[in-house]
Amino acid sequence: MAVIAGRAAALERAAPADEPVGTHSRTRAVVGHLALGTLGVLCAFPIYWLYATSLRAPQDIYSLAPLPWPLSAQSYVDAFRVLDVGGLLLNTTVMAVLIALGQLLTGLLAAYAFAAWEFRGKSLLYLAFVATWLVPFQVTMLPNYVLLSQLGVLNTIAGVVLPSLCTALGVILLRQHVQAFPTELLEAARLDGRGSWSTLWTVVVPNLRPALAALGILLFVNAWNEYFWPALVLQRSNAVLQLGLRSFMGTEGNDWGPMMATAGMACLPVLVLYLVLQRQIVNGFVRSGLK
């Protein structure tokens, strides 16, 4: 956060006063607006088209009119008839919340250990966490699939959640935050006679609440959009939105209206979160890299 925050501050600090005033800088500003604006419209168009199609009346589906008019909720009605959208939403939410909370908890505990203690093998153990970031799912999927089937959790939400309870991402990001935490406070808590466990929950966590919330949202979005594990584990039940949506696809003569309606509903929770918390989500993603 520090890096981006610093850069954001630099962005605001750079005063326009030291720029040459005149037509040249105005042209540059126009070009800049045009470049970014065009890119923005191009990027957002498919999303707009998704919702536009989902709101057209069934007989207007093939229309190219930019505005869906007259509006119709028929596609959503159809989607609800074909799929148990409520159940899928519930399953997906439960899955994403459990994964996000699990990663947050394991990440917090590990980050606390790395930040508050010096111990033997510290850098090696940190490397053991970070290195997992480089192991692609596809390389480990066969043995994991076999283990999940031995545990009897194939085709259950638990089967999706269990392998995802700890990631390098959570540990790396939280370590930065806990490390930035003033050591004097930890020391003071220790002198008060608090154990390390109670220090964690009464001193560290309350002070890290904004960072934890931002990371939690990032992890939730990642888990919500996760495709690979659910596709592997829930092969027969299609119990989450991503897979329910997939069941609409692939056949000739797609039913575009309900398909777009389902896709729209699969994205809506994340997009709403994004509208409300744009800055935190963007910062989280830019800092964390992409995986």
Added chain:
Amino acid sequence: MFVELDAPAPVAVRAVPPPSRSARLRRAGRSLVPYLYLAPGLVLLGIWVYRPLVQTGQLSFFSWNLLPTTPMVPVGFENYERLFTLPEFGTSIWRTVVLVLGLLPFTVVVPVAVGLLARRVRGRAAVIYQALVFAPLLIAPVAGAAVWQWLLDPRSGAINQVLGTTTNWLQEPGPAQLAIIVITGWHVLGFAVLVVAAGLAGISDDYAGAAALDGATPGQVTRWITLPLLSPTLVFLVLMTVLLSAQWSFPLIDTLTNGGPAGATTNVYYLLWDYGFHSFDAGLGAAAGVIFFAGFGVIAAALVALSDRVTFHDN
């Protein structure tokens, strides 16, 4: 929250700790504390990352069809030998290279060009543009695949109607690979744009100002000052693209083309999936996994080593 929970070890400070056996035990217990906090994460990663990694290595020397009832037969290096004789192994690597090269414009060229052009765009407008450019990253890959399937539909899709073409984008080899590249690029572009913007914002304006005083043109400033200072960011983006392209495109391939038509969109990770869960050839899939993992590891190490030489840091 203020309830004192059982701490793993007491930390009460005594004025003079008695040098007894219990104190020594307690000190040993205290040095255990950080390991206890690490344990949950380490155990989980051990079970779900390191154990399967080792097992994939073992599995690559066996022949097995994933059924618990059939025994695993040791076959030595046969899986590896078979792998190198299969033409699809080589072509999947080649297609991955094409995918990475095709994505570089989306992850490096366009973000840098737009970033340089739009350096002076700030305030509310910049926030809105950012929001638009970034939004595709938050769209679930399957939903993105769904809307692009609709846009690319040969008969009624918006793209063919606007272009006046009848291309069957997802069913013809060349267009299918192009479509996968463009859709993957659309998903990750916003991320790259923001990373470049953050990188540019971190470059002090003083250098450009000094160079301008010396009579440097804006083009010269970009070429000799801005881009070198941006090089760590660029290396990071190239590294991400090389290592993760095949993973980014995986959900799109699995939902849109299933690796087809005729294997035209099968990259290395899709080939692993295919071996494991379509042909149920666990040994072959594991052998391919080992090769790809090692290959990507070597490439990553080489890129990191190279980046230390070519990047320029503003100290």
